[in-house]
Amino acid sequence: MRLVHVVGARPNLMKLGPVYRAIANVSNVKQSVVHTGQHYDFNMSDVFFQELGLHAPDINLQVGSASHAKQTAEIMVRFESILLDFRPDLVLVYGDVNSTIAAALVSSKLGRRVAHVEAGLRSFDRSMPEEINRLLTDQLADLLFTPSEDANQNLAKEGVAAKRIYLVGNVMIDTLVRMLPVCQQHVLPDLPSRFALVTLHRPSNVDDLKWLNDMLQALGQMASELTVLFPVHPRTRQRIIALGNGWPSSLRLMDPQPYLTFLALQQRAAVVITDSGGIQEETTYLGVPCLTVRENTERPITVSVGTNTLVGRDPKRIRQEMEKIINGHGKRGQVPPLWDGHAADRISEIIRTNLD
Numbered sequence: 001m002r003l004v005h006v007v008g009a010r011p012n013l014m015k016l017g018p019v020y021r022a023i024a025n026v027s028n029v030k031q032s033v034v035h036t037g038q039h040y041d042f043n044m045s046d047v048f049f050q051e052l053g054l055h056a057p058d059i060n061l062q063v064g065s066a067s068h069a070k071q072t073a074e075i076m077v078r079f080e081s082i083l084l085d086f087r088p089d090l091v092l093v094y095g096d097v098n099s100t101i102a103a104a105l106v107s108s109k110l111g112r113r114v115a116h117v118e119a120g121l122r123s124f125d126r127s128m129p130e131e132i133n134r135l136l137t138d139q140l141a142d143l144l145f146t147p148s149e150d151a152n153q154n155l156a157k158e159g160v161a162a163k164r165i166y167l168v169g170n171v172m173i174d175t176l177v178r179m180l181p182v183c184q185q186h187v188l189p190d191l192p193s194r195f196a197l198v199t200l201h202r203p204s205n206v207d208d209l210k211w212l213n214d215m216l217q218a219l220g221q222m223a224s225e226l227t228v229l230f231p232v233h234p235r236t237r238q239r240i241i242a243l244g245n246g247w248p249s250s251l252r253l254m255d256p257q258p259y260l261t262f263l264a265l266q267q268r269a270a271v272v273i274t275d276s277g278g279i280q281e282e283t284t285y286l287g288v289p290c291l292t293v294r295e296n297t298e299r300p301i302t303v304s305v306g307t308n309t310l311v312g313r314d315p316k317r318i319r320q321e322m323e324k325i326i327n328g329h330g331k332r333g334q335v336p337p338l339w340d341g342h343a344a345d346r347i348s349e350i351i352r353t354n355l356d
């Protein structure tokens with residue numbers, strides 16, 4: 001049996017790791033990893049392969065950055081010839097990035113079976129490119145692996161046949177569980193005793209320079225009460241440079257951090273402020289209060305069960321919620337069902353029985 005995993009962007013890599021490892025234990029399976037090259041900086045891609053103990057991708061399509069149409073189309077063209085050559089029994093795609101939908105579309109048109117890891121999540125906000133990628137990928141996939149019950153309900157409402165849907169839990173948490181002991185050796189040396197950790201990269205937050213500036217000012221004000229550490233995504237860095245030197249010097253801007261260093265930072269943070277998807281889940285697992293700078297989330301279980309609070313685009317609300325947390329009234333959540341470090345084992349078993 002031949003399997004191809006397709007990854008492209010940073011958040012795909014911690015999902016690939018556990019699934020690849022679990023399937024490696026199944027006999028008579030040959031696995032290959034295709035990296036689309038959507039993310040290409042060392043600290044957005046290679047360092048994750050190193051830290052997660054993954055061997056380098058078998059093929060890198062090297063598509064790089066471009067508009068959504070160009071990037072998606074280029075992945076499709078380059079992936080098609082790989083697929084014709086490999087003829088896999090199953091193509092596994094991850095999450096909601098442009099690489100996910102591009103590979104799913106090419107695969108299904110060539111009659112290859114597709115499995116979507118992290119299926120069924122919905123923000124119901126079609127202005128997010130990821131929402132479009134999720135909706136379409138789930139329509140194409142033959143096997144849909146979901147992280148939580150709400151995802152199953154979304155898929156059922158969209159008419160996806162129940163026999164294609166498998167509630168397996170969260171593969172990103174598999175990686176977290178495995179790496180938590182290891183990350184203790186990756187604590188940054190000059191870490192303040194109490195700090196807030198910030199990441200922002202969504203176009204809706206960083207492409208609007210006025211809003212970005214308002215947010216940076218709000219975060220700068222907090223820095224008088226606790227240090228604010230801000231690992232900056234390349235997209236955000238470009239926008240901050242466009243703002244000139246207007247950002248508050250009290251923010252500690254840093255390069256994007258490797259997985260293990262970032263995990264150690266999350267675990268020690270008093271609060272995490274983010275617009276990422278995966279970080280909402282990781283903070284929920286770690287029991288660290290998370291303020292999500294978005295009006296909606298495709299991961300509602302992190303709000304209903306976990307430590308996440310949606311603060312929208314409102315600096316006053318961010319400051320209020322921060323005050324609560326600083327005063328010891330941060331949200332205390334629970335770990336959702338099946339976020340137990342074994343989601344990939346369940347995926348591997350389902351694939352084995354489906355492809356036998």
Ligand code: UD1
Binds near residue numbers: 066097
């Ligand atoms: C992508 C995903 C997003 C995910 C994020 C994680 C889509 C639609 N979006 O957004 O869901 O949360 O990855 O990081 O797929 N750049 C670099 N070096 C890199 C990669 C990007 O400098 O290695 C810069 C380029 O200028 C590029 C910009 O960042 O134009 C945005 O990259 P892109 O892959 O288009 O989307 P992300 O914002 O990273």
